[in-house]
Amino acid sequence: MLYRTAGQFKTSYKADQALFPVKQDAILLGVILVFAWVVFPLAASEFTFQTLLIPILIYALAAMGLNILTGYAGQLSLGTAAFMGVGAYACYKMVTLMPWMNPIVAILLSGVFSAGVGVAFGIPSLRIKGFYLAIATLAAQFFLVWLFEKWAWLYNYNASGAIQVPNLEMFGVYVAGPQADSLVQYYVVLAIVSVMTMLCINLTRGTLGRTWKATRDVDIAAELIGINLMKSKLTAFMVSSYIVGVAGALFVFMWRGAAEPNLFDIPLSFRILFIAIIGGLGSILGNYLGAILIVGLPVVLGTLPAALGVPIASSMVEHINVMMVGALIIFFLIIEPHGLAQLWRLIREKLIIWPFPH
Amino acid sequence: MLNQIFVAPFVDMFAAPDFLLQVLWEGLVSGILYALIALGFVLIFRSSRIFNFAQGIMVVFAALTLVGLYEMGVPAWVSVVLTLGVMFILAVSIEKIVLRPLVGQPDIILFMATIGITLFLIGLGEIIFGGENKVMITEALGIPTGSVVFEPWGGLLILEEKDITAVGVAGMLVVALLLFLNKTRMGRAIRALGDDPQAALSVGISLQTIWVLVWFIAGIIALVTGVAWGARAGVSFALEVIAYKALPVLMLGGLESITGAIIGGLMIGMLEKLFEIYWGQPILGGNTETWFAFVLALIVLLFRPQGLFGEKIIERV
Numbered sequence: 001m002l003y004r005t006a007g008q009f010k011t012s013y014k015a016d017q018a019l020f021p022v023k024q025d026a027i028l029l030g031v032i033l034v035f036a037w038v039v040f041p042l043a044a045s046e047f048t049f050q051t052l053l054i055p056i057l058i059y060a061l062a063a064m065g066l067n068i069l070t071g072y073a074g075q076l077s078l079g080t081a082a083f084m085g086v087g088a089y090a091c092y093k094m095v096t097l098m099p100w101m102n103p104i105v106a107i108l109l110s111g112v113f114s115a116g117v118g119v120a121f122g123i124p125s126l127r128i129k130g131f132y133l134a135i136a137t138l139a140a141q142f143f144l145v146w147l148f149e150k151w152a153w154l155y156n157y158n159a160s161g162a163i164q165v166p167n168l169e170m171f172g173v174y175v176a177g178p179q180a181d182s183l184v185q186y187y188v189v190l191a192i193v194s195v196m197t198m199l200c201i202n203l204t205r206g207t208l209g210r211t212w213k214a215t216r217d218v219d220i221a222a223e224l225i226g227i228n229l230m231k232s233k234l235t236a237f238m239v240s241s242y243i244v245g246v247a248g249a250l251f252v253f254m255w256r257g258a259a260e261p262n263l264f265d266i267p268l269s270f271r272i273l274f275i276a277i278i279g280g281l282g283s284i285l286g287n288y289l290g291a292i293l294i295v296g297l298p299v300v301l302g303t304l305p306a307a308l309g310v311p312i313a314s315s316m317v318e319h320i321n322v323m324m325v326g327a328l329i330i331f332f333l334i335i336e337p338h339g340l341a342q343l344w345r346l347i348r349e350k351l352i353i354w355p356f357p358h
Numbered sequence: 359m360l361n362q363i364f365v366a367p368f369v370d371m372f373a374a375p376d377f378l379l380q381v382l383w384e385g386l387v388s389g390i391l392y393a394l395i396a397l398g399f400v401l402i403f404r405s406s407r408i409f410n411f412a413q414g415i416m417v418v419f420a421a422l423t424l425v426g427l428y429e430m431g432v433p434a435w436v437s438v439v440l441t442l443g444v445m446f447i448l449a450v451s452i453e454k455i456v457l458r459p460l461v462g463q464p465d466i467i468l469f470m471a472t473i474g475i476t477l478f479l480i481g482l483g484e485i486i487f488g489g490e491n492k493v494m495i496t497e498a499l500g501i502p503t504g505s506v507v508f509e510p511w512g513g514l515l516i517l518e519e520k521d522i523t524a525v526g527v528a529g530m531l532v533v534a535l536l537l538f539l540n541k542t543r544m545g546r547a548i549r550a551l552g553d554d555p556q557a558a559l560s561v562g563i564s565l566q567t568i569w570v571l572v573w574f575i576a577g578i579i580a581l582v583t584g585v586a587w588g589a590r591a592g593v594s595f596a597l598e599v600i601a602y603k604a605l606p607v608l609m610l611g612g613l614e615s616i617t618g619a620i621i622g623g624l625m626i627g628m629l630e631k632l633f634e635i636y637w638g639q640p641i642l643g644g645n646t647e648t649w650f651a652f653v654l655a656l657i658v659l660l661f662r663p664q665g666l667f668g669e670k671i672i673e674r675v
Binding site: 150 | 471
């Protein structure tokens with residue numbers, strides 16, 4: 001009843017192709033945005049910002065970058081974390097070499113570097129496909145992490161080998177570094193992620209997105225109808241790495257505050273791949289749902305025993321956590337291989353005809 | 359700089375041939391272990407098109423179970439049998455719980471499911487056996503621990519006996535596996551299922567039985583790998599990273615080829631050691647073993663996309 005679409009007629013192509021042809025979708029999104037921009041910041045505590053809100057947004061952005069590549073263009077990549085690393089280190093070098101630079105500009109520019117690296121490591125995709133390509137992207141993963149460790153110029157030759165985010169201010173407010181306020185950081189992340197999401201939605205609806213989908217579905221047929229596969233694959237690598245790079249810069253500058261090379265190791269890549277797959281490949285909404293699940297689950301599992309009064313050692317909680325995440329991944333793959341986004345799609349279908357199913 | 363890259367390493371090699379042999383031997387031993395893990399991958403991939411990421415953790419899990427049982431006071435050889443039993447139960451439960459509901463899903467979903475299995479086993483292993491490093495029970499299993507010393511050209515070459523045993527056992531395992539796949543009824547059924555699942559099913563080959571069997575064989579291979587690697591480096595979850603090393607081996611050897619996996623493994627093992635000792639440490643600051651194999655495989659694949667021994671993929675429109 002609430003989701004009835006009957007009576008919403010479209011009289012022009014323009015209206016039919018609008019971002020939200022169904023009124024209820026727009027209202028729902030509006031409600032979510034009000035929560036994200038107004039209610040959460042007012043209600044959230046420091047703990048919520050640091051363990052839930054900020055990481056969920058950043059992980060969702062990283063997963064969105066991966067989803068462009070894997071979900072839309074069909075090129076499986078296991079090197080996401082390394083490209084996040086490129087973004088983070090590029091951002092670090094920029095703000096330390098040019099301290100006058102606006103931090104947000106630096107974050108957005110750092111994606112350009114990871115886009116370049118991404119295209120370079122995307123070249124093998126022109127020759128190989130599927131799992132072979134996935135392993136090829138692992139070359140990027142291991143090589144780049146090694147480089148972060150050995151190339152001392154990247155971390156300004158400091159003794160620890162880690163990068164430490166300096167205090168950065170913008171218009172007189174600290175946005176990054178030890179003195180920055182979580183609320184400010186949350187708004188910065190939210191703004192960047194919102195804009196990027198908007199761009200992604202429109203990109204995947206447009207010519208480029210359709211080219212990617214054609215490449216993913218039947219590459220030979222795509223080539224026959226005149227799609228340049230090389231261009232299509234490399235642009236997918238470029239756009240994807242750009243977004244992932246920005247997510248990496250946000251990851252370190254807005255959330256972690258410091259980073260060692262092994263932060264960008266393969267577990268992070270897998271985490272992002274999980275988010276993209278459990279959320280739903282080829283869906284923008286899925287990245288958020290996946291991120292909420294993968295980031296939120298350990299928090300819930302970690303606080304649950306204490307809340308129930310069951311005393312469990314923290315190391316045990318950690319182990320159970322890993323096991324539960326593994327089991328849940330299998331569980332979600334079995335109940336819905338197309339991800340949480342597909343689940344929402346099904347619920348929405350049901351809602352549209354509810355309560356009269358015929 | 360050019361001298362350092364193109365001349366100095368070769369001069370070093372010729373100046374100390376015994377050291378070169380030692381390096382090659384070390385590389386060969388790790389190559390054998392990469393090949394064994396790759397073999398587990400290939401076996402499962404050939405019969406079910408599943409890219410089994412859990413092979414690495416199965417190695418750790420098998421080794422941990424073996425050591426854990428022995429520490430509980432079970433005699434060594436009984437624990438080997440019990441561990442095999444555990445691997446069998448694991449194979450059956452993976453087939454029943456994870457794979458059966460996912461039959462017919464896209465490859466990437468099954469691949470993800472094996473990563474899920476990996477995480478689950480890591481958690482489970484840590485809960486049961488604890489996270490700390492354990493020592494492989496080499497003496498109790500009767501593996502010799504001495505070393506053989508050669509003196510070629512007046513130099514010194516030390517071969518550890520446990521490494522020789524590992525190479526021997528691995529060789530025997532490979533021969534047994536090839537015989538099994540080529541000569542027995544079950545083995546042929548596995549290959550048939552890999553070649554054409556529909557046809558294999560229609561002549562009465564049971565998918566479930568074969569999958570359990572294949573995962574069990576992969577479990578046996580995992581146990582052998584676990585014992586051999588554990589004897590060298592101790593048993594811990596760090597072992598899991600050697601599973602990654604099997605991936606470039608697969609790229610080089612091709613995902614379907616058993617011979618490819620073995621030759622690829624040996625090649626990568628030796629080349630990465632050579633590169634690390636003669637180029638990596640003097641020029642690049644060391645620790646190049648983490649990425650060398652991948653970059654090598656990447657370069658080879660740019661020129662031969664099907665790998666060195668993989669089936670040639672011909673695409674026509």
